[in-house]
Amino acid sequence: MKSFLATPENCDAIALQYQDLEAKMKNLDQISDTLDSYSEVSRIQKWMLLIAFIVVLILFFVIYYIYKVYRKKLQKQKAVARGFIENKEGWAAELTPLDESDRYFMDRFKKKILENMGNADMKMDDLGAEMQLSKVQLYRKVKAMTGKTPAELLKEMRLKKAYTLLQETDMTISEVAAKVGFALPGYFSSCFRKRFDVLPTDFRNKQLSKRE
CATH class of the missing domain: 1.10.10.60 (Homeodomain-like)
Incomplete structure (x- = not known):
């Protein structure tokens, strides 16, 4: 236990160890904050991708519906024109x-x-x-x-x-x-x-x- 006691001879070394440990703790806190930030960004990106996918899917069905309506109209017009001629x-x-x-x-x-x-x-x-x-x-x-x-x-x-x-x-x-x-x-x-x-x-x- 003696090595852990603060004495005039080792107080400077203990102080340095404490400062080093404090710096490491700060680094760990920064790393934790960075990981949390990355995690939040990742969640936002996932939601954005999901929303983008839904928008693209909706656009696909809208365009497909418009195409079907246009094609049906075109077929109708061709049938009428053919019958007319x-x-x-x-x-x-x-x-x-x-x-x-x-x-x-x-x-x-x-x-x-x-x-x-x-x-x-x-x-x-x-x-x-x-x-x-x-x-x-x-x-x-x-x-x-x-x-x-x-x-x-x-x-x-x-x-x-x-x-x-x-x-x-x-x-x-x-x-x-x-x-x-x-x-x-x-x-x-x-x-x-x-x-x-x-x-x-x-x-x-x-x-x-x-x-x-």
Whole structure:
């Protein structure tokens, strides 16, 4: 026990040991504080990661839902546009994606186009007036239901009709162009080629060779 007693001879050494021990205790306290700080930061980071994951997950489902809605709308528009362009009886009744009032509107719109198809000077203003709508109203309504503008549908129907005429009649290219409302045969040929990937003359020659 003597070595632990403070004497004049060893008091300085004991004081140094005490100071060293005190410094070590402070270091331990600092290390403990640092570990606590790291632990708190780690907890915060874990919560932030969890929140970020939840946000990303929510965004994924929101984007997926929007995509599904958009895709469904696009499929509906394509079905309506395809049915509109096809030349067959009772087509409007088959447009199940549309309600009765919209089917009635599209049926009337198609009839107006068929009545005026051969008129190369037909304007959307005049067509809208016959439908009792302004040009802007007609554009928005048709675009919303088909994904195409009235002018695009008109061109599609003209080209579809021209395709049938070239296939089933002996009319010349110029006569067919005029019949479906193209004032310039050259422009008609360009549109026909862009739509069917073949010139009207080549298509007509293929049809004639099939008849022989």
